[in-house]
Amino acid sequence: MPKVAVLPGDGIGQEIVPEAIRVLQAVLTDSSLRLEFKEYPVGGAAIDRAGRALPAETLAACQEADAVLLGAVGGPKWDTLPAPERPETAALLGLRKALGLYANIRPVRMLPALADASALKREVVQNTDLVVLRELTGGLYFGEKGRKQNPPAAYDLMIYTEEEVERIVRLAFETARLRRKKLCSVDKANVLETSRFWREVTLRVAAAYPEVELTHMYVDNAAMQLVRDPEQFDVLVTENMFGDILTDLASMLSGSIGMMASASLNGKKGLYEPAHGSAPDIAGKNLANPLATILSGALMLRYSFAREKEAQAIEQAVSKVLDAGYRTGDLAKPGDKVLGTKEMGDAVLAAL
Amino acid sequence: MPKVAVLPGDGIGQEIVPEAIRVLQAVLTDSSLRLEFKEYPVGGAAIDRAGRALPAETLAACQEADAVLLGAVGGPKWDTLPAPERPETAALLGLRKALGLYANIRPVRMLPALADASALKREVVQNTDLVVLRELTGGLYFGEKGRKQNPPAAYDLMIYTEEEVERIVRLAFETARLRRKKLCSVDKANVLETSRFWREVTLRVAAAYPEVELTHMYVDNAAMQLVRDPEQFDVLVTENMFGDILTDLASMLSGSIGMMASASLNGKKGLYEPAHGSAPDIAGKNLANPLATILSGALMLRYSFAREKEAQAIEQAVSKVLDAGYRTGDLAKPGDKVLGTKEMGDAVLAAL
Ligand SMILES: CC(C)[C@H](C(=O)O)[C@@H](O)C(=O)O
Numbered sequence A, B: 001m002p003k004v005a006v007l008p009g010d011g012i013g014q015e016i017v018p019e020a021i022r023v024l025q026a027v028l029t030d031s032s033l034r035l036e037f038k039e040y041p042v043g044g045a046a047i048d049r050a051g052r053a054l055p056a057e058t059l060a061a062c063q064e065a066d067a068v069l070l071g072a073v074g075g076p077k078w079d080t081l082p083a084p085e086r087p088e089t090a091a092l093l094g095l096r097k098a099l100g101l102y103a104n105i106r107p108v109r110m111l112p113a114l115a116d117a118s119a120l121k122r123e124v125v126q127n128t129d130l131v132v133l134r135e136l137t138g139g140l141y142f143g144e145k146g147r148k149q150n151p152p153a154a155y156d157l158m159i160y161t162e163e164e165v166e167r168i169v170r171l172a173f174e175t176a177r178l179r180r181k182k183l184c185s186v187d188k189a190n191v192l193e194t195s196r197f198w199r200e201v202t203l204r205v206a207a208a209y210p211e212v213e214l215t216h217m218y219v220d221n222a223a224m225q226l227v228r229d230p231e232q233f234d235v236l237v238t239e240n241m242f243g244d245i246l247t248d249l250a251s252m253l254s255g256s257i258g259m260m261a262s263a264s265l266n267g268k269k270g271l272y273e274p275a276h277g278s279a280p281d282i283a284g285k286n287l288a289n290p291l292a293t294i295l296s297g298a299l300m301l302r303y304s305f306a307r308e309k310e311a312q313a314i315e316q317a318v319s320k321v322l323d324a325g326y327r328t329g330d331l332a333k334p335g336d337k338v339l340g341t342k343e344m345g346d347a348v349l350a351a352l
């Protein structure tokens, strides 16, 4: 039986992950796939219990599992720790690096029911349907970093090897080929050498995908275009730091970051998690939106277990619940039926 | 008589700069300040004429002048050049470095008349009034860059000295003190060593400004918050690359990048330019929006010549013209009175 390592983590992670598991189990009832879910400590909770945000036992379980389902990590309690030891950095960056999860996929679709929850005008976002592919184990995040003296200074190295660029760009072309066949590679080639290198590699890979239309866009312009006219995009691919900024920005196109699912892949295994954080302010109150985690479960079925039908069943159930006017607090407008975390899970189950 | 070096540059630069000069001359008619405007080649035009995007004569004139007024540079004709020789890089980065223009100031105000031109909902942007201070001569832009072999790779160094951080952060506190006394410093301190250093320096500078409320925000969240709720911000300060992305994004909050003025300062001298590019597609057709350049002229009066009254007169004239329903093509909605570049200049002159 395939194994899923479950890492609820901190804050609302503890509330949203169980809802995703309930939905996964329900959608698989009539299928031949049975998943074994087993829970492991991670993040601040793991620091408190085991002294480390990513205990060796947890990492080993993730390495052994077929997929990882993660909630969220971090909170004010651990913010006084030195940055590299904090839950977000130690656990998330640690997992990405140790598992070699080089490709982060975040789909952004405006569900018609949520068009009015967005900060953007309905006519601007209503047909948004794009995917951002972010390189996740290279660049400034993992380059050498440190301090200098005389004069006092600090530095981070942005560095990319050919192989690092090639594998993410190839995946982006594969993704675009199965969609509307448009790929926009985002860089800052007018200034950065890594970006010029990125373009060269991208152009080389492009030769194998003549059916995909490739464009290049500077990152400053891409941030602007995502707000001005998101419907122009199909698949975007970019390096780690730019992807961090652009995916958070793009989450606004789907109404709330509480809707954004995320898959981090290495070609064999996947880690699935909502794009949002642990929201300590609303933790433990049954107020959190579990939909990004539930939708991350759908991505798990799609990318780790090749169950497209069941993945779509979850996505359709989520749309149906929203169409019926049900909302969690982050999405609610006057007149909406506001549900708690558990009740939203119930609603998705009922809609399956 | 104070000297202004005028660098119209390429594309629409040739059309928008004359409008800004007309407005500056008109607003100064009754004042004791007389400015001497003298034109110099820059950008692609300078490459064609002198073989270099930033000819020595132009740079010397800028160094000698009291202020620089720049249009825009670049165009498809020069895009085949190696990146470091292209007009944008050679001229803009060259000027910033040679003149030591470390502080880029881009004010973002939603003018009531333009609330409906924005991609964002009126209720989200209508009270937006913020300033982004971007560090302009450090970080990834000017750090060491290059290629490696075995394996093939490329790199850019993000590096900041204490002095570089301190002077821009100090200016940000000074700016906040004269406004609503709120400063948000944007970084990625959970991942980058340069950001942790930036925070330390910022906290040290903050001690001298107890009346300013300082907050820190991660850059991914800042990109999201600028779209979700821009009214929460007063002054933002950030490093070069983050500032490049966030200012382009923030331009969407004022309806169009055609509205965004920009001042680049070094403590003594300033370079003023619209935040947009040379727009080759509409160049030479009297279609460009001259307002960002005209508003950059207002910033020149404010920051280089301490003429607050005249600066405000220009800003009010621009508001008045927009309130009256006049628009250039980039801002026009059905029913608006669409003007050409020159006619928009005339309208601002008439409203002074
Ligand atoms: C928490 C942080 C280290 C992380 C990142 O920057 O990658 C987060 O913002 C994300 O996007 O997953």
Ligand SMILES: CC(C)[C@H](C(=O)O)[C@@H](O)C(=O)O
Pocket (backbone or CB within 6 Å): A190, A191, A220, B088, B089, B092, B093, B244
């Ligand atoms: C043209 C380019 C080099 C420049 C930059 O990245 O700084 C531009 O985007 C800007 O913001 O002034």
